[in-house]
Amino acid sequence: MYQRPVVLYTxxxxxxxxxxxxxxxRSGYHFEVLDTRGHPEMLTELLKAVHHELVLPYVCIDHRPxxxxxxxxxxxxxxxxxxxxxxxx
Numbered sequence: 001m002y003q004r005p006v007v008l009y010t011x012x013x014x015x016x017x018x019x020x021x022x023x024x025x026r027s028g029y030h031f032e033v034l035d036t037r038g039h040p041e042m043l044t045e046l047l048k049a050v051h052h053e054l055v056l057p058y059v060c061i062d063h064r065p066x067x068x069x070x071x072x073x074x075x076x077x078x079x080x081x082x083x084x085x086x087x088x089x
Contacts, residue, residue, distance in 0.1 A: 006031035
């Protein structure tokens with residue numbers, strides 16, 4: 001089934017990163033994990049795209065910034081995540 005690309009920016013092995021990965025896996029979504037530790041250029045690029053506070057883990061869908069784990073969890077519970085990842089916009 002078609003799915004837009006998902007990138008999860010993390011800062012290592014935090015509990016929120018683990019929960020975000022688990023939520024995406026259990027929902028059946030494929031995603032790429034980018035660990036930002038030791039790579040300040042990744043954070044610089046992400047900060048350019050995000051116009052508000054950056055909280056890791058941070059999720060981007062189809063090269064667009066979505067938000068932190070809280071946003072991901074809320075969208076998943078409401079069904080909005082499936083719409084963003086699989087439906088036509």
